[in-house]
Amino acid sequence: MRIATWNVNSVGARIDRVVEWLESAKPDVVALQELKCTDDAFPHLPIQAAGYEAVTLGTGRWNGVAILSRVGIADVTRGLVGQPDFDGAAEPRAIGATCGGVRVWSLYCPNGREPGHEHYNYKLEWFKALNATVQSELAANPDQPFAAIGDYNIAPTDADVWDISQFIDSTHVTAAERAALTELEELGLSEVMPRSLKGEPFTFWDYRNGSFHRGWGMRIDLIYGNSAFTSRVTDAYIDRDARKGKGASDHAPVVVDIS
């Protein structure tokens, strides 16, 4: 079974590319982030025409997550256990579903903006809610394959950004953010490292400053799984080609194959 995660930066603006990618990569399950649309506006018709059903959580202009599947979607959960509000609202950043026997979460973790910012504190609180959700689900079904995949907005190590000296006093690389990943690992999750098909192993390149052709990228779209999941992994890769050309998302898909 092939599972993928992709921050598409607006599913409406990207729908043709998304459908084209589904047809070429042939994933069975896809976690999408940054839909930037309401549930009502989600483009179900072209997704269905490509052979997938979709469950979504979207409120409009910002955020939004979905899971696409051609192997069934059951037991859909929207939001996290104890998820914090931001600016008085629960943002659409997490959706979980069981697809083909695998429990999958599509995650769009908060950015944080800058260390010490209200949004940074929200980011750390959000990860506590993710931790509580993962802990609860792993305890309920310890033998079921479980994958928490998406845009984590954290680079796990200094090697996961193009130049760590550019990240002094920046989010995505702080000890507190990385500690949130360590705490997920302490629950029994571990990261599936994707290989790079060609070029540097990043998953995001800013639109600005020609970052993509300069190799100024970051690896922030991550695959975490429990041992029932990771023991079945046969391959994982970053589809960097999907970042090329006009009309691309600023993120590349990350794909994992399991037996």
Next chain:
DNA sequence: ATGCCCTATGATATAGGA
């Protein structure tokens, strides 16, 4: 080569992204 920002919004600027 992949080439120097993009998206949605009660828009004609602004917020957010990372």
